[in-house]
Amino acid sequence: MLLFFRYFLLACHFVISSLVGLAIIIFRPFHHSNSRILAQIYSQVGRRIIGLKIEHHNEAILTHHEPCVVVANHQSNWDLFVVGSIVPKRMVSLGKKSLKWLPFFGQVYWLGGNILVDRGNRKKAMEAMETTKTALTTKDTSIWFFAEGTRNHGKNMLPFKKGAFVTAVNAGVPIIPVCTSSYLEGFSLSSASNGTAHIKVLEPVETKGLTLDDVDQLMLDIHLAMMDGIQEMDVLARQSKA
Secondary structure: OHHHHHHHHHHHHHHHHHHHHHHHHHHOOOOOOOOHHHHHHHHHHHHHOOOOOOEEEEOHHHHHOOOOOOEEEOOOOOOHHHHHHOOOOOOOEEEEEEHHHHHOOOHHHHHHHEEEEOOOOOOHHHHHHHHHHHHHHHHHEEEEEEEEOOOOOOOOOOOOOOHHHHHHHHOOOOOEEEOOOOOOOOOOOOOOOOOOOEEEEEEOOOOOOOOOHHHHHHHHHHHHHHHHHHHHHHHEEEEEEE
C-alpha cells in the first residue's frame, strides 16, 4: 500500500512542481539561477515522499564558490531529490538533449538555462562544450556534471567521461568534487524510512596551468578522491541507521 501511495504522491509532486517551476521561470527563461530554484522545488518535497533524509558536509565550499566545474557521482533518477538539495546559486547542469522532450520536466529543465547535449552528433556536442566554456569564463556561471555519463545504480562509480575535465582545463576553472553516499543500499519505496543520504563537498582542484595532456591524470586523481569520499559517507550513513 505504501509503495502505491508514494508513486501517486510522486506523480502529483512531479506535475505540480514542474508547473510551479514553469510559472516562475517563464518570466526569466534561461536565467543563471533558475536551476537552484527548480532543484529546491523538486528536492524539498520529493526527498520527504521517498523517506530519505539529507545531511550536507562542507556545503560552504559550494556556497562561496567562484565559477567552477562540479563533478558528482550519479546513482539514480532519485538524484534529482538528493543532490538537488545542495545546488548553489549561479549553477546550471549538462544533460542529454532528449530530456527536452520529457513531458513537463524537460521543458522546465531547458528553460531553466541548463545545457543540452546531443551526444550522437559530434559537431553539436562540441558546440555545447563551447557554450559551457563561455558560461564559465564570461557569465560567472558554474556547470554541474555527472561525469560518469550515466547512472551507476549505487554500485561504485563508473569510469569518468572526459567532458567535464576538458571543459575545466580549457576554461582554467577549478573542479569541485561532490560525493554522495550509496543511498540505494537497502532503498525501497515500501520502507517507511530510507535512512540518510550524506553529501560531502571536497576541496576544489585547481586546473590553471594544466593542458589537455594532464586530463587523464586529473580524471584519475579526482576519481580516487571521490571513491574515498563516498566510502567515508557510506560509513556515516551506516552509523546513522544503527
